[in-house]
Amino acid sequence: MSNNNQPHKILVIGGGAGGLELVTQLGRRYKKNTNIQVTLVDQKRSHIWKPLLHEVATGSLDPSTDAVIYHAHAAKHHYEFQLGTFCGLDRASKTVTLAEILDDNDQQILPERTLQFDTLILAIGSVSNDFNTPGVKEHCFFLDTAKQAERFHNALINNFMRVNQQDEGVLNIAIVGAGATGVELSAELYNVTDMLKSYGLPKMTSKQLKVSIIEAGPRILPALPARISSSAKNELSALGVEVCENTLIKQAEADGFITAEGDKISADMMIWAAGVKAPDFLADIYQFELTRTNQILVKPTLQASNDDSIFVIGDCCACAQEDGSWVPPRAQSAHQMASLVKTNIHQQINNKALKHFTYKDHGSLVNLSRYSTVGSLMGNLTRNSMFIEGRIARVVYISLYRMHQIAIHGFFKAMMVYVAEKVGKVVRPKMKLH
Secondary structure (H helix, E strand, O other), X not given: OOOOOOOEEEEEEOOOHHHHHHHHHHHHHOOOOOOEEEEEEEOOOEEOOHHHHHHHHHOOOOHHHHOEEHHHHHHHXXXXXXXXXXXXXXXXXXXXXXXXXXXXXXXXXXXXXXXXXOEEEEOOOOEEOOOOOOOHHHHOEOOOOHHHHHHHHHHHHHHHHHXXXXXXXXXXXXXEOOOHHHHHHHHHXXXXXHHHHHHOOOOOOHHHEXXXXXXXXXXXXXXXXXXXXHHHHHHHHHHOOXXXXXXXXXXXXXXXXXXXXXXXXXXXXXXXXXXXXXXXXXXXXXXXXXXXXXXXXXXXOOEEOOEXXXXXXHHHEEOEOOOOOEOOOOHHHHHHHHHHHHHHHHHHHOOOOOOOOOOOOOEEEEEEOOOEXXXXXXXXXXXXXXXXXXXXXXXXXXXXXXHHHHHHHOHHHHHHHHHHHHHHHHHOOOOOOO
16 A cells, blocks of 8 residues: 555556456445545547447447547546556656647647556557558558547548449458458448448449458468358458458558569558557657567566566557467457456555466457358367357357446446447448548
């Protein structure tokens, strides 16, 4: 506990899947304990579950109605929210620095601030890794945040309108990276294109859409079992997606990608979804032991390797498993880490032994919009051999999001959110067109 009768200050940086679930659990646990103060810091005002960003990008999901507003959520779940960008850390004085916030006219909204902590949890997530490929930053869209997804959506709608005016126009979209984001996005693009006839764009059908998905490795969904990869590839090919495997991109240009063999894949819109890394500023603050992808090395307790007062969870956490592999950057990993850190913070405050993290693979699911869902369940128990697809897989996939909603809202409120979503679908269009 803090000295001088000051409350023990728990500071969580990052309100993604793991960070928001953790701060919610901590707020509930310590809501009646005035000796514990829980604060969440995020550079955004609202939360969208990251696995749904491809739906924001296509317009299938409207972030203005489906987002969790941090200020409102904090008031209901007994923690404090601070809007700000984490830009500095002083481990000796146990303080973090938040950069000043400016509006669109460069007028200051909030000044640079310093926050004190006794326990710090870093849950800052990950960003796309462009591997310093020339032209990618200048010409490609990314889907790391809701803001980036909405930027892509606006450009997509504009291109739909352009192609709709042409007698035989085709919209070419190229996606680099055939992980879950790239694969799910490619299917969702065909889904929303088929809706456009009903929304005033009669000439725009799936025949006017050409999507190429580009993977440097030998198969799409390389992190998942081969059977899932093969099934997903068959589904995408049936939709009309051009699947390019063993294709390394060496450069992005304004009108397409250049492969390592010198071939050009032309595109009107380009998305980069190949690989992830922790944000570069982690390397700039020189405070942690990092991997090549900027992830922070941790002990089995999820404490930073060089500081017991700092925990790390989610995509920015480099946690080694017993077999020598790393815990994968997935939503289920962040959820499990949040649960353990909640326990370990309580143990630490009460001077008890901390528990070690053991990742449990519950399987993997890939949702190909309304067309199909494929995956495996009980990963550790069945060695990913329990293959499921179709309606059953779709139900399980949706339940993962419902579990996240229960974790951040509680069961009753999560069910009310579900009902509100169903009612909203009756009165709102199936896709966002603005």
